[in-house]
Amino acid sequence: DAKTTQPPSMDCAEGRAANLPCNHSTISGNEYVYWYRQIHSQGPQYIIHGLKNNETNEMASLIITEDRKSSTLILPHATLRDTAVYYCIVRALYGNKLVFGAGTILRVKS
Amino acid sequence: ETGVTQSPTHLIKTRGQQVTLRCSSQSGHNTVSWYQQALGQGPQFIFQYYREEENGRGNFPPRFSGLQFPNYSSELNVNALELDDSALYLCASSLGLAGGSNEQFFGPGTRLTVL
Numbered sequence: 001d002a003k004t005t006q007p008p009s010m011d012c013a014e015g016r017a018a019n020l021p022c023n024h025s026t027i028s029g030n031e032y033v034y035w036y037r038q039i040h041s042q043g044p045q046y047i048i049h050g051l052k053n054n055e056t057n058e059m060a061s062l063i064i065t066e067d068r069k070s071s072t073l074i075l076p077h078a079t080l081r082d083t084a085v086y087y088c089i090v091r092a093l094y095g096n097k098l099v100f101g102a103g104t105i106l107r108v109k110s
Numbered sequence: 111e112t113g114v115t116q117s118p119t120h121l122i123k124t125r126g127q128q129v130t131l132r133c134s135s136q137s138g139h140n141t142v143s144w145y146q147q148a149l150g151q152g153p154q155f156i157f158q159y160y161r162e163e164e165n166g167r168g169n170f171p172p173r174f175s176g177l178q179f180p181n182y183s184s185e186l187n188v189n190a191l192e193l194d195d196s197a198l199y200l201c202a203s204s205l206g207l208a209g210g211s212n213e214q215f216f217g218p219g220t221r222l223t224v225l
Binding site: 034042043044045046049085087097098099100101102103 | 168214
């Protein structure tokens with residue numbers, strides 16, 4: 001599985017967009033980009049995933065660069081409840097193993 | 111639709127003891143994965159079960175073992191507990207194996223403390 005690189009922490013003002021970057025320069029053609037988040041003392045929560053096209057759901061948007069070597073998770077209007085550790089994961093096509101890195105601690109401040 | 115549940119929520123054991131953790135997968139899911147999360151770190155993959163068979167294992171010793179039952183619920187067993195086994199143990203369920211779009215749904219975890 002490809003390795004990912006994320007900044008250790010980020011701050012965001014409540015109501016503003018939070019843009020969380022992720023580098024995955026060794027991603028292969030059949031690997032998906034997944035984002036999960038973990039709120040303190042809870043299990044990780046699935047947010048969104050994509051292969052090469054940009055994706056949007058009710059929680060977030062995922063922007064993947066054309067060369068697929070990096071991506072950005074966008075929380076359009078961050079709230080205090082979005083404070084969590086955000087994990088960017090690149091996952092092989094077959095099998096369900098998720099390889100978690102250290103993630104990005106996002107702090108949303110009022 | 112019932113989510114992933116785990117029991118117990120907290121557990122305290124002493125070194126050398128054995129422990130069994132339980133997980134009920136989300137309705138309709140046939141695959142269960144177990145992860146260990148030490149304090150301040152991301153979850154680490156232990157193993158996965160698909161239709162009652164082990165399907166993939168991470169870098170964990172044989173004293174970590176598991177079972178999956180016909181109803182797709184699962185157990186994680188750890189023998190000869192060590193202090194470093196203290197962690198949050200997470201169970202995740204999903205539907206099927208192949209296909210990159212099958213997201214995993216995690217339970218709340220079991221916090222194990224080994225004294």
